[in-house]
Amino acid sequence: MNYEHFIQQSIQWIESHLHEAISANEIAAVSGFSQSHFHRIFQNTVGISAIEYIRKRRLANAASQLLYTDERIIDIAFFYQFESQEAFTRAFKKVYQLPPGRYRKIMNAMHLHKEETKMTEQLKGWFISGSHPDHYEIGTDQKEIHQGRASGYLKSTDSADDEEFATMMQQFKADRYRGQRIQLSGFIQTKDVQHFAGLWMRVDNSSEDVLQFDNMSNRPLTGTTTWNRYSIVLDVPDHSAAISFGVLLTGTGGVWIDGLSFQTVDANTPTTNMQLENELMEEPVNLSFED
Known part of the structure; x- marks a missing residue:
């Protein structure tokens, strides 16, 4: 369960x-x-x-x-x-x-308690990407924290609109997790998110084909929410090469993340993979477009 x-x-x-x-x-x-x-x-x-x-x-x-x-x-x-x-x-x-x-x-x-520290190019391990990354900013926040001394944040600027998105993300080699099922979990809070925000994770092969993917778009975070725990579970096939993950913000608003962790889980933990398997049909169908 x-x-x-x-x-x-x-x-x-x-x-x-x-x-x-x-x-x-x-x-x-x-x-x-x-x-x-x-x-x-x-x-x-x-x-x-x-x-x-x-x-x-x-x-x-x-x-x-x-x-x-x-x-x-x-x-x-x-x-x-x-x-x-x-x-x-x-x-x-x-x-x-x-x-x-x-x-x-x-x-x-x-003077270390600035509410926010903008570190778009200096936040260790993290970088910003997306459709219009220049319309968003990332950094650390010492006021809005879940545990410890700081959290990370991704926010829209005045230039962003609801058709754009950005992500604060990392990438690493899949070697350690090949052949296993992994869970990314962490704590998130949001403020004035007009479209949606959420964790995301993707598993790619060496040709950069997507093998597994989830961005919480089927369980999105919107509006203003308090800190809570969310997770993504994906399989890492034997031919995986890279794992990418982060927090996504589509449209305007702000999202904070803290306490992220990875762990391997067994088959009893259901995957949240959103990629549909492409299966070959036995024969062509609906060739006259009447069905």
Whole structure:
């Protein structure tokens, strides 16, 4: 059974309740599963427990508030349901290697907390492509983050229109994954996406023929959405040469990505491949165009 829809539903609920007390039973109830079953599938799907996910999301939001607001540390701690400033400090330091007050002071002093850093030609590993890449920009954002210190973003500029698209992408050799089924997963949020946005992945052979492909156009992200987890699953045939992947934005708006990962999965995980197999017919048909 594919649990992705149930996990997305649960994460959406979590995102809207991060500043509230959340019980394990409440989270499970959103999915419709028993508490034990829900927490098992959440751990297996996301890679961490639901409780750990909530803790990391609260800390990421707290880190952003430390840089972009003048809220007192104790108020931030209580807002995100930490029992005391000391408990918040211990948890924050474990993830960010600095206590909250020092983190705020150092980042402010170094001017490293710019909301967005445009890095169209300097973002390590990533490049921009598409129909009109000059009408879009990519970069890192230290305010809109899912976990850690930054996320990547792809945004339209004033020159873009709904007939254009761009992608922030990478390419790498398929050697490691040949003969396997792989899953690309990551966290995405969107703002004012007028057409659609989503993850995408493509597997090519040495002649650059497309062997497998999915761009989430059959499950698009539109409008403004909160952080959630999405995935693509493709087979990598033995004669594969390259794997390309990234985030796609068609039309105007903005999309943020964070926490991308690759892993091999077994045949029980259904593929999301959108390429139709081209099968030869037994004989020609409809030659008079009457059918």
